[in-house]
Amino acid sequence: MQHSAELKTSDIRMLMESYGEDVWNYAYVITRNTHTADDVAQDVFIKAYQHIASFRGEASVKTWLLKITRNTALSYLRRAFLRRVVLIGEPSPGTGQNGTMRTSSSPSAESEYMERAEADELWKQVLKLPAKFRDPLVLCLHHQLSIDEISAITGLSPGTVKSRIYRAKQKVAAAWKGAIEDE
Structure with missing residues (x-):
C-alpha cells in the first residue's frame, strides 16, 4: 500500500x-x-x-x-x-421520540455545526452552575466517576452527591429549555 x-x-x-x-x-x-x-x-x-x-x-x-x-x-x-x-425525561432538539440522537451515516456540515453549537451552549450552562452543583455533575458525566468516587473526591456523602447531581441536571435542563424558548 x-x-x-x-x-x-x-x-x-x-x-x-x-x-x-x-x-x-x-x-x-x-x-x-x-x-x-x-x-x-x-x-x-x-x-x-x-x-x-x-x-x-x-x-x-x-x-x-x-x-x-x-x-x-x-x-x-x-x-x-x-x-x-x-435528557432528563423529555426529548431535546435533535433527538428522536425515545430520546436518542437522530444520526445519519454522514451528517451534513450544517448538522455538525448545530450540534457543536448546542454542545457549546450546554457547556456554558453547566459552567454557570454554582461549584457545589457543577463539580459533581462534571465528575459524574464527563469523567464518568461513580457516586462513591465523587464522594471520596469531594468529601460529600454519597446521598449529597446524588442529590447535587440530580439538582444540577434539573438546573441545566431548565436553563437549556429557557435558552431554546428565547430563540
Missing part, C-alpha cells in the same frame, strides 16, 4: 485489514464501550474514504487513522454527555 498523497480509494480495504484492530482498540480505550468502539471504528473508515484526497502523507497512514479515531471517539463522547445532561 502507498504511504503518500497518492493513497487510492482501493486501499480502504487494505487499511481496514491492516489498521482495523488498532483503530477499534484505540476507540475502545477512549470510549470504554464495545458498541461505541464498533460505531467509531466504522465511522473512521467512512471518514478516511471520504477524505482520502486530503491525506498529504506528512504522517504515517496509521497516525492519520488514529487521529481520525481520536476525534471521532471524542465527538461520540461529547454527544453522549449532551444526551445524559439534557
